[in-house]
Amino acid sequence: MDCEIPTSLSDNRLGDFSNDRPGGAAFRVDGVDFTYDGALPMFRSLTLSARPGEFVALLGPSGCGKTTLLNLLSGFLPPDSGRITIDGETVTPEMPALGHVFQSPQLFPWLDVLDNVRFGLRMAGRLPDAEQRDKAMAVLSLVGLEAAAGKFPHQLSGGMQQRVALARALVLEPRLLLMDEPFAALDAITRATLNEELLRLCGRLGQTVLFITHDVEEAVFLADRVVLLGIAPAGIHSELAIDLPRPRHLRETRRLERFTTLTDTLLERISAIVAAA
Numbered sequence: 001m002d003c004e005i006p007t008s009l010s011d012n013r014l015g016d017f018s019n020d021r022p023g024g025a026a027f028r029v030d031g032v033d034f035t036y037d038g039a040l041p042m043f044r045s046l047t048l049s050a051r052p053g054e055f056v057a058l059l060g061p062s063g064c065g066k067t068t069l070l071n072l073l074s075g076f077l078p079p080d081s082g083r084i085t086i087d088g089e090t091v092t093p094e095m096p097a098l099g100h101v102f103q104s105p106q107l108f109p110w111l112d113v114l115d116n117v118r119f120g121l122r123m124a125g126r127l128p129d130a131e132q133r134d135k136a137m138a139v140l141s142l143v144g145l146e147a148a149a150g151k152f153p154h155q156l157s158g159g160m161q162q163r164v165a166l167a168r169a170l171v172l173e174p175r176l177l178l179m180d181e182p183f184a185a186l187d188a189i190t191r192a193t194l195n196e197e198l199l200r201l202c203g204r205l206g207q208t209v210l211f212i213t214h215d216v217e218e219a220v221f222l223a224d225r226v227v228l229l230g231i232a233p234a235g236i237h238s239e240l241a242i243d244l245p246r247p248r249h250l251r252e253t254r255r256l257e258r259f260t261t262l263t264d265t266l267l268e269r270i271s272a273i274v275a276a277a
């Protein structure tokens with residue numbers, strides 16, 4: 001396995017892609033009820049929204065419905081009642097505004113990195129072949145992987161595979177990026193690097209992000225706002241605005257007293273949720 005960790009991004013790596021800055025979409029979950037068949041209610045009258053370009057982290061005990069909420073927002077699961085909109089339009093899974101990154105990179109093993117990244121453009125029939133390749137290369141450059149364009153997934157480290165998964169989502173210029181524990185399976189160093197790079201990318205591309213994590217420090221480092229879910233069907237337990245300065249750098253940000261205060265607040269709230277269950 002190739003364990004090389006690419007160097008950090010620099011702004012000049014944005015290349016042509018920065019000209020296509022997609023910006024962010026607003027989302028709104030409005031009075032949503034949802035119950036899986038034959039199960040107890042998951043959400044009752046759930047309401048949550050995000051403004052364009054906002055980074056929202058979703059925290060909560062295991063099984064509280066984080067992935068379910070993300071699947072509702074993707075349009076993969078229809079709500080029983082209520083409405084979910086992206087920029088005012090009822091969500092559908094085909095909406096071009098949506099991009100996904102999951103815990104497992106889910107790359108196609110028979111395609112090289114470049115073709116994995118350009119896969120969505122091919123499927124959507126967007127752009128002539130040469131332009132698809134140029135665009136895929138620009139996004140690979142953005143995630144620091146231009147040198148790996150001809151490699152296959154099995155030749156990459158876990159962190160590199162997850163960068164490819166991120167590039168594959170970004171190449172479609174999503175305005176809302178839905179990320180389900182994308183770095184949970186990575187070692188601490190790779191995870192820290194990817195956290196910093198994700199923030200830099202979001203700062204430049206401006207998309208809205210909903211990011212599921214179990215890691216309180218990761219949530220505080222990344223987010224503008226942390227949304228804490230309670231045990232189902234409680235829905236949203238509480239929210240916490242993350243008023244840390246940007247740009248954020250892991251070592252400096254973690255040293256701030258405010259960082260500790262915010263993480264402690266969230267840890268106390270999670271303990272209270274679990275204790276009351």
Ligand SMILES: Nc1ncnc2c1ncn2[C@@H]1O[C@H](COP(=O)(O)OP(=O)(O)OP(=O)(O)O)[C@@H](O)[C@H]1O
Binds near residue numbers: 042060061064
């Ligand atoms: N397709 C399904 N059919 C029935 N029940 C489901 C389905 N998917 C999830 N559930 C149940 O719904 C609940 C919420 O699951 P979900 O995966 O949304 O929680 P989560 O907060 O993301 O959990 P974790 O943090 O462990 O990933 C769990 O009890 C789970 O077993």
